[in-house]
Amino acid sequence: MNSFAAIAGRLQWLNLPVVLLVTLLQRTPVLRVASTAGEIIHASPIGAVLRAAATVASLGALHSLAGATQYVQNPPSPVTGAVGTRVTVAFTITGSPQPPNFFTLQGSLPPGLDTIPALQGNRIQSDAPVITGIATQAGTFTFSVTGSCGAYSQTDTITIVITGGAVAAPTITTQPSGLVVASGANAAFTVVATGSPTYQWRKDGVPLGGATAAALTLTNVQAVNQGTYSVVATNAGGAATSNNATLTVTPVSAAPAITSQPVSQVSAVGLSTTFAVTATGTPALTYQWLKNSTPIAGATGPTLTLSGLTLGDAGNYAVNVTNSFGTVTSAAATLNVNAAATAPAIRVPPSSVTMSSGGTAVFNVSASGSPAPTFQWRRNGLPLAAATTPALVVKATTETAGVYSVVVTNAVNSTISPNATLTVATTAEISRLINLSILTNISAADPDFTIGTVLGGAATFGNKPLLVRAVGPSLGALGVPGVLDDPTFEMFAGSTSFATNDNWGGAAALSNAFAQVGAFAYVAGNSKDAALFNPSIPARDYTVRVSSGVTGGSGAVIAELYDASPGATFTATTPRLINVSVRKQIDTGATLTAGFVIGPIGGTAARTVLVRAIGPGLGVFGVPGTMPDPKLELFSGGTVIAASDNWGGDAQLTAAGTAVGAFAIANLQSKDAMILVTLAPGNYTAQVTGVGPGGVALVEVYEVP
Incomplete structure (x- = not known):
């Protein structure tokens, strides 16, 4: 909006045509001054103060230079006031085209006065500042104010004369009263005092944060709010403290409710154990502990301690919580008592690892x-x-490199593990998954299985070479009995099939790819094993469905995925196998074996992987016939290096799953199995069996960044 339009809008109350208003404004500087100052006064957040100040001065007191922006002090100097009263000096704007951007103050204000907005050093960042406050000291005070913008500056010397004696200290004329309120209600204390004081409420003699008004309101009061409340009223003349007012909170009657259930315990003969319950309710609660639903004599408190345990103390423990409004029974907590207490012993100690920085x-x-x-x-x-x-x-x-150990403790004793060292590698070596192999069986009843992989990784780009194999006849040469005579596979990107192979045909390019990645050779060029080598496949997710090339075929088959990127050219930006997985029916008593390789072979930097065997967790996806209780064991050679039956809702496993993008297991008590482990470069095997019935299971290996 241009300046004429803005000024015309300010003077709409004169009820004159806009053209006439513009003509008057161009020819009448005094009218322009009055209108602009009036608008500023009305727009200010303390408009009432400024309007009162403006009435002190007549239009004749507003000095103006036509065609130049000026500011005017209202009321004019000298300004008079009295101790204990409010003194206000406002600055209004006259002329055009541009008001001051800021003001600076030289000298000292009378005690009790300050600027709005507050001084920043000696600068007031405003085009319409105000000096105001309750004067607390008599005297004559002179200071200067300079208004500035890019085009000019103007300085006024201001004198404020304060008369009168010392400010009288506050007097409390209405004391706060004690209150009795029900739990959950609101409570309000009020005070009345003379002398325009400030207030600070206290509880039990301690100041309450933010409680600085003449009224104190407490919402949704509880027993913790009970106490003695008072208020200190303060001004320049002194302070006065109110009488104490007591707040009493009466409880609301309620039936018992258990807020913390007793927890199951495992102990041993001769030791002690304690069960505890937490409950709410009014009036007061009583307790009666039960073992196997039978009351325990004398067990009538919120805790139950059993000392000198025997095997006979094992059982289910619960507690009845009662008041006049009813009884509630806790969940049962199981006590298992082992035959004898034994000191802790470390079976598998932690191992030293060398990791790339940030791994x-x-x-x-x-x-x-x-x-x-x-x-x-x-x-x-x-x-x-x-x-x-x-x-x-x-x-x-x-910072985290160093020597790690763990103290293992129970009620009998404690022991300390051998040391394990974390070394941060100084080389640029990229440890990674370079191979996945699945050894299983195909039958007429279970004619196929699916393996999957994700190619990529943070900060990687481009395509990569990938070798896929499905081996049946050539397994016989390795001593595997009952092999599948004619395996075949089909590859999918999402739901789109883009490649298949039945018989590999002895192609030289495939033989060369086998040798490059270290895969064993096929027995003959005309064997019915399947293979496919893609030298430049885009980074994304893929699945491979393996089946028999002959209807009704059955036997052992191994499916393999190889990262065929040459080691010498591998960098941090090269896409990797960041996830490999297989979904397969595992019959009762059968085993699914998944092998994987951490590379580069001969390297030193370890890689952390998350290995999961999911059965019950597949139920949320509508998968029928899932394995109810998979068990997972991880081997290095013939040695078990880690095992999991039930994952137990471990927070570190949850965090690792989130970090790699694995779907979450909502039930923390599910019988799915997981292992989080750091592995040196080498060959590893994960075996999955069912604890009880078989069923469909998903086995996954994730690279953990």
């Missing part, structure tokens, strides 16, 4: 003992906060 390292320990031991990890001999599970996850940095 995820996992230290694992396996220990026995009765009762079950607890864990406390240490770095360089010092305990680590919240590191109290059998697995410790650490980001490899120069």
